[in-house]
Amino acid sequence: MKKLLPLIFLGTALSAGAASLSAPAPAMKVHDLASGFTTVFDRNAGKSEREFVQDFKATVASRFPGFYGAERFKGQRSEAQREADLVQAFAEFPGIREAYVKKVARFTQDLPAHVASFRAAFPDYPATTDIWFLHSLGEMDGGSRTIDGKRYFIFGADSMVKYHGDGDEAAFFHHELFHDYHGMECKPRPIWASLWSEGLATYVAKQMNPSANNSELLLDFPPNLVADTRKALGRALEDLHGKLDSEDRTDYAGLFYGSGGDKTGLPARRGYYLGYLVAEEIGKTMSMQQMAKLDCGAARTAVVGAVKKLRTAHAASGQ
Numbered sequence: 001m002k003k004l005l006p007l008i009f010l011g012t013a014l015s016a017g018a019a020s021l022s023a024p025a026p027a028m029k030v031h032d033l034a035s036g037f038t039t040v041f042d043r044n045a046g047k048s049e050r051e052f053v054q055d056f057k058a059t060v061a062s063r064f065p066g067f068y069g070a071e072r073f074k075g076q077r078s079e080a081q082r083e084a085d086l087v088q089a090f091a092e093f094p095g096i097r098e099a100y101v102k103k104v105a106r107f108t109q110d111l112p113a114h115v116a117s118f119r120a121a122f123p124d125y126p127a128t129t130d131i132w133f134l135h136s137l138g139e140m141d142g143g144s145r146t147i148d149g150k151r152y153f154i155f156g157a158d159s160m161v162k163y164h165g166d167g168d169e170a171a172f173f174h175h176e177l178f179h180d181y182h183g184m185e186c187k188p189r190p191i192w193a194s195l196w197s198e199g200l201a202t203y204v205a206k207q208m209n210p211s212a213n214n215s216e217l218l219l220d221f222p223p224n225l226v227a228d229t230r231k232a233l234g235r236a237l238e239d240l241h242g243k244l245d246s247e248d249r250t251d252y253a254g255l256f257y258g259s260g261g262d263k264t265g266l267p268a269r270r271g272y273y274l275g276y277l278v279a280e281e282i283g284k285t286m287s288m289q290q291m292a293k294l295d296c297g298a299a300r301t302a303v304v305g306a307v308k309k310l311r312t313a314h315a316a317s318g319q
Helices: 034-043 049-059 079-121 157-164 170-182 191-208 225-231 233-243 249-256 270-282 288-292 296-317
Strands: 030-032 131-134 142-147 150-156
Touching (some): 034 131, 079 157, 079 170, 142 170, 191 249, 191 270, 191 296, 233 270, 249 270, 270 296
Parallel strands (some): 030 131, 131 150
């Protein structure tokens, strides 16, 4: 088996202008398990699903058992179901192999520049978080997971192929790097906090990439998310206003999950676009750097005030 490259040091590629000359260059360590999926798939071409699963579990999943195992799902998925996820990934891989290999190569090539440009905008971002780059078995394109009490920063090459295609990834990386930088944890975590976190990350991505389209900003999943939400914007804002302090998982699902989950009839995942509009409104009087520094109390006040302004403006427009 070709030896995986667990650590790729990005710090030396960062521009000098992105950090203090007196400070040591930051080093984000990339644990590359994504290329390992390709290696194991190729090695098991023509073999049974069982042989692939056993090989992958022994040589790749064993490097990150907390992610590939079932324990973190707290009974919602069994080990047998996780193996079924692997079988499905094995079956689907021929259809994405070329794009997947290209995505893996571009990740290691492009990430240093994205980190450098992000640090130019947010110089106090330490850029020292380990990154796990892997085949996510369809779970995620990017984000964090808390496993055994530890937070992991993860990118899924398979979902990046599925949801991003071959487009410009800069806005996506800036969105996820902002989450790593922002890290605001409000306990408990009501709707307004998720709205603020996702909306601000989307806003920052747009500010840093003014030409980014809705797809590149991840605002086109489901398709026509922005257009459909705008058609029902008044009702969507009213619904949001009534749920800002809700901690109900059904309310959360309707706003932030691709499959919806509520009974409003409003577009699924609309919270990302509504959050962007909220951040855009707040951004009229604050820089994105100032917005990133708001504590939970100040952020809630800003979000509530922005939703009120958006509702009033929409009502006045007569749309």
